[in-house]
């Protein structure tokens with residue numbers, strides 16, 4: 094019999110979870126009712142301990158969720174090594190706010206971001222200007238399209254032995270790229286999803302597929318994401334903008350927020366105007382939230398509506 098202590102959650106739908114044991118065998122599990130009470134939800138990517146349930150339809154029962162090294166709220170996934178932040182070079186129009194927020198969340202949670210620019214085969218694509226805007230941040234950038242096999246090879250090398258997820262808007266090409274990376278193994282991923290009973294072309298759930306000794310996850314697209322849901326504060330935000338952070342040492346005042354203060358070095362530097370505008374917008378918004386949360390937590394115990402905690406360095 095398989096040993097599911099520990100096992101990894103590959104997928105969860107309707108309270109049932111697909112587990113993979115250390116030997117790669119899979120099985121379906123339910124979760125103990127207790128997790129909900131603890132505010133814990135078994136999440137794809139989680140390591141869990143499971144025991145036989147005695148129910149032939151759902152043969153396993155999850156008893157414990159092992160501590161997470163990180164967790165994302167959107168996409169909902171735990172224990173990531175790397176996140177492929179996918180932006181379309183043309184259609185749908187790239188959502189740079191989403192990309193900046195995901196980058197910030199990655200750097201705050203020790204998840205290596207990879208910025209993947211898709212649809213570079215289409216006319217009038219913005220790949221070059223997108224790359225120019227993000228190059229100074231130091232993020233790894235990959236341009237790709239279905240014919241560009243060298244980009245697929247590059248990505249495959251980055252994924253060996255790691256747990257990696259796609260994130261980004263709907264329609265940017267996450268599932269297409271996942272299928273390309275699997276190449277000949279594509280049929281197998283189709284078979285996995287058919288068994289769990291969903292269509293092959295719309296991604297409705299987060300799902301991890303074994304890949305090169307690690308896992309690759311496809312995720313549904315999402316349209317919005319608030320940095321505050323991830324517990325990011327105004328002072329944290331600079332971590333999402335390394336090109337601002339390196340210049341911040343030259344600002345006249347420590348704690349400069351780079352919102353137009355006297356002696357701010359950012360005003361004299363060449364930062365991509367879009368990146369800077371988004372930094373300033375998010376900073377203004379986050380600084381408005383923080384004093385509120387602070388005063389509340391000083392007078393009251395932590396409220397459950399507060400952002401979830403995250404793993405810190």
Ligand SMILES: Nc1nc2c(ncn2[C@@H]2O[C@H](COP(=O)(O)OP(=O)(O)O)[C@@H](O)[C@H]2O)c(=O)[nH]1
Pocket residue numbers: 211212213214215237238239262263264265266267268269270294296314
């Ligand atoms: N021309 C072109 N079309 C692409 C590319 N990537 C994805 N597509 C198309 O864009 C649509 C959405 O792709 P899909 O992978 O479902 O996006 P997802 O919602 O992010 O998973 C599909 O019709 C794909 O064929 C690309 O690099 N070039």
Ligand SMILES: [Mg+2]
Pocket residue numbers: 267268269294295296311312313314
């Ligand atoms: Mg998809």
Ligand SMILES: [Zn+2]
Pocket residue numbers: 341344349350351352354356357358359
């Ligand atoms: Zn400054």
